[in-house]
Amino acid sequence: MEQNLKRNKLKEYKKTLVLTELQREIVLGTVIGNASMRKSKTDGAHIKFEQKKSSSEYVDHLYSIFQDWVGTPPQIRNIEENLPTSRESIWFRTYSHSAFLFYYNQFYDENGNKKIPSTLKKQLTARVLAYWYMDTGSFSLGNEGYYLHTQCFTKEELINVCIIFKEKFNLKVSPHLDKGNWKLYIWKESSDAFSALIKPYILPIFSYKLKKEEKSS
Numbered sequence: 001m002e003q004n005l006k007r008n009k010l011k012e013y014k015k016t017l018v019l020t021e022l023q024r025e026i027v028l029g030t031v032i033g034n035a036s037m038r039k040s041k042t043d044g045a046h047i048k049f050e051q052k053k054s055s056s057e058y059v060d061h062l063y064s065i066f067q068d069w070v071g072t073p074p075q076i077r078n079i080e081e082n083l084p085t086s087r088e089s090i091w092f093r094t095y096s097h098s099a100f101l102f103y104y105n106q107f108y109d110e111n112g113n114k115k116i117p118s119t120l121k122k123q124l125t126a127r128v129l130a131y132w133y134m135d136t137g138s139f140s141l142g143n144e145g146y147y148l149h150t151q152c153f154t155k156e157e158l159i160n161v162c163i164i165f166k167e168k169f170n171l172k173v174s175p176h177l178d179k180g181n182w183k184l185y186i187w188k189e190s191s192d193a194f195s196a197l198i199k200p201y202i203l204p205i206f207s208y209k210l211k212k213e214e215k216s217s
Helices: 005-012 021-031 051-067 098-107 126-136 155-169 188-201 204-209
Strands: 036-039 045-052 077-078 087-093 137-140 145-146 173-178 181-186
Touching: 021 051, 021 098, 021 126, 021 204, 036 098, 036 204, 045 051, 045 098, 051 087, 051 204, 098 173, 126 137, 126 188, 126 204, 137 204, 155 173, 155 181, 155 188, 181 188
Parallel strands: none
Antiparallel strands: 036 045, 045 087, 077 087, 137 145, 145 181, 173 181
16 A cells, blocks of 8 residues: 655656556446545546445445555545534545546536546446445335436436447336436336346445345245
C-alpha cells in the first residue's frame, strides 16, 4: 500500500499501476451504479466510491481491492447536516490516473452527465452485474422480481440495456417508471436465472438482497 506520496514520488508510483481484470469489472459494475467519476485537467480521471454508512463493510471490500490506487482510507461524511436527522455516508476515491480515462469517456458525455456505455454489451459479465446489483439493486417481495435503480438514465438508454440483457443472458427485463424516473425490472420469470448469475459474487452482507430459495417439501 502506498499512501501520502507527494509530487514526483506519486507521479512515479502511479506509472507502476495497472488495472487487473477484477478491478476493471468492478469499475464497470460500480460506475454504472452509484460510483462517480471526475476528469482531471492533467492526468486522467478518478473514481469516487460512496455508500450509506451502514454499507461500510462493502466500502471496505472495495477499498481492499483498490487499495494500491488510493491515497486515503475510507472516511465518514455527514450529508444533509441541516436536517433534524443528519445522514452519514462512507467514501473513498482513487488517484487520478490515465487508466480510468477510458471509463470516464465511456460513462460521461461532454456535459459531465452519466450515460450507458456503448460498449456495455461486450463488457457486461456476471461479476459486473453482481457489483451493479450490490451498488443499486433490490429484491421485491411483492412481485418476486429484481430492480436495478437506474433513475439517472433515460428510458431510451434502458430499453437498449433490456435488449442486451435478453441477448446476452436471456433475461426478461423492462423499464419501470418510478416517481418520474426509470428503473430496470428483472421479471419474476427471470429472477431465478438472474440470481444464479450474480450469487457467486454477492457479498454475505447483501444476501438479504437475494430471492430466498424455496425449500422442497
